[in-house]
Amino acid sequence: MVVALMMVFSVNGAYAKDYVIGEHKVPVAKPDPASTYKGSESCKMCHTEKYDGWKTTGHPYKLNTPAEAQAFNSPPVPAPDGYTYDDIYLVIGGWGWKARFIGLDGYIITKTGADRKTNGSNQYNLATKGWVDYNPGAVKKFDCGNCHTTGYSLAGSQANKPGIVGTWEEKSIGCEACHGPGSEHIKAGGGKGVAIIVNKSAAMCGACHTRGGDDAKIMSKDGFVEHHEQYPEFLNSPHKELNCVSCHDPHKGVHVGQTNPTEGAGITAQCATCHSKQNTDFTGSTMQKAGVKCIDCHMPKTGKSAVGDIAKFTGDVKEHLFKINSDPNAKMFSDDGKLAMGYITLDFACLGCHTGKDKAWASTYAKDGLHKYVKPAAETPAKETEMPEKTPGFGLFFAIAAMIVAIVVRRR
Structure with a gap:
């Protein structure tokens, strides 16, 4: 698939970047050609209700620092065998389903154990609280930024980590991942200024x-x-x-x-x-x-x-x-x-x-x-054959009469 790239300016305006999103790396749509990324926190002041709701979804947690990944899990997600969180740069996920781990060199950890030579046991599943294999032993770069970050560019390596493909303006899926970079919207005071993108298409x-x-x-x-x-x-x-x-x-x-x-x-x-x-x-x-x-x-x-x-x-x-x-x-x-x-x-x-x-x-x-559909009612099982009383209360009458006779006889 051939992707036509749009040239836009980075936040500091020092160099041009091509921002893309999604599996097909589609060019990011922008509210204004000069728009740059400001981060989801910048949206909170005016859009508090939307921001607070967004924080309850999985989108803010696609890529987390070690501290963040542990904060919303109880018990905390453990580090892979042979590692501590001091050895982890970022956690992929950790919200909802599973967690994978990026080492300090930017590569996804695929070898574990005390000697870090054991292939696998490198994906932690939250539902079972257990480890499974993910590309065991492979040299695996982190190339998932197009769907795990906001303001993603194929250029360079984030924080100069050799194992990371591309750079981003904000980790995880922030407001601007869907609405586009918001600097001009913020500068114009929102509202009827530079409207932010609202794309309702599936x-x-x-x-x-x-x-x-x-x-x-x-x-x-x-x-x-x-x-x-x-x-x-x-x-x-x-x-x-x-x-x-x-x-x-x-x-x-x-x-x-x-x-x-x-x-x-x-x-x-x-x-x-x-x-x-x-x-x-x-x-x-x-x-x-x-x-x-x-x-x-x-x-x-x-x-x-x-x-x-x-x-x-x-x-x-x-x-x-x-x-x-x-x-x-x-x-x-x-x-x-x-x-x-x-x-x-x-x-x-x-x-x-x-x-x-x-x-x-x-x-x-x-x-x-x-x-x-309504299931037919089961037939009521027939009771053992017994002779029903033909006159309601008739048996009770005889019982009372017998008691009276007994009392009279006893008094004589």
């Missing part, structure tokens, strides 16, 4: 929420969709004419986690907002009464960022395909396992909960009418 989010060369293809590996494939999934879904912000507030977190106290805070539209008929059908159904939600079946965790259990058809990233293929013979992945299809198969949609069943069983239910 492609804006898709710059980073994709991987691989073709956005129309959904990359997969080891029985799961690869992480950060939400945009290709979305393009293959029935909702592709919508935008991410149709349902998401990008300034608020979605799931409860290290920095977000409110589940669903960043969801601005529920499924029922548009799918009113299905919601009406679903209300009162067996699944609704059991606590099942739309997203349990239509957005299962088909993706894997850190951990997944293929036997339970459950990863750790929800998908954005929404469409379920009810054919029991449909395959979720290509024969070589490198691509996911444009739909969800019944194993991921159903068998994560209905363990011990198979797709053939699921297909008998996954059809028109499922949303309003």
